[in-house]
Amino acid sequence: MIILLHKPWGTLCQFSGGDGRLTLADHVPVPEVYPAGRLDQDSEGLLVLTDEPWFAHRLTHPRHGHLKRYQAQVEGEIAASAIRQFADGILLDGTPTRAATLAIIDPQPVWHPREKPIRFRRNVPTTWVEVSLREGRNRQVRRMLAAVGLPCLRLIRVEVAGLHLGTLEPGAFRRLDGQEVRALKTRLRT
Numbered sequence: 001m002i003i004l005l006h007k008p009w010g011t012l013c014q015f016s017g018g019d020g021r022l023t024l025a026d027h028v029p030v031p032e033v034y035p036a037g038r039l040d041q042d043s044e045g046l047l048v049l050t051d052e053p054w055f056a057h058r059l060t061h062p063r064h065g066h067l068k069r070y071q072a073q074v075e076g077e078i079a080a081s082a083i084r085q086f087a088d089g090i091l092l093d094g095t096p097t098r099a100a101t102l103a104i105i106d107p108q109p110v111w112h113p114r115e116k117p118i119r120f121r122r123n124v125p126t127t128w129v130e131v132s133l134r135e136g137r138n139r140q141v142r143r144m145l146a147a148v149g150l151p152c153l154r155l156i157r158v159e160v161a162g163l164h165l166g167t168l169e170p171g172a173f174r175r176l177d178g179q180e181v182r183a184l185k186t187r188l189r190t
Helices: 053-060 079-086 140-147 178-189
Strands: 003-005 044-050 066-074 103-105 126-133 150-162 171-176
Touching: 003 178, 053 178, 066 140, 079 103, 079 178, 126 140, 140 150
Parallel strands: 044 150
Antiparallel strands: 003 044, 003 171, 066 126, 066 150, 103 126
């Protein structure tokens, strides 16, 4: 079974042990599934859940390098040098990242309001960008953006390995049907 969830902001990427905070169990009442990958508590968007260890490994192992796409609201304006740095790789913890892309989204996307509003500063512009990468280091997108002088205000994952968030509302999920599962597994095997 493969489930796509729109993980809302503030939800922990685990099914238990939330200590009063929201967990995946508050959104997905399906037993025996677990996340294939993670999103931190402050991030939103597409999270893939499965009951198949093979699929989870194939989707998340860095060796396979599946595309992940994010939309981020950042503080400041995007310089050409930041776009070049993403393409060249950015040094994180002494190791360069793989090449990634950073692009301005114009017009800005329209997302649902977040439960906790984004901080607003009258004299500091914000920009929406799209980040595409083929890695999954801890808080990598936020850290890469910070490294080029773009503090991340909001981060939403919109795609993983050809699976798209689409129109799922925050907290909503859907199971992939049999045809979608077969096509995905075929694509991941190649």
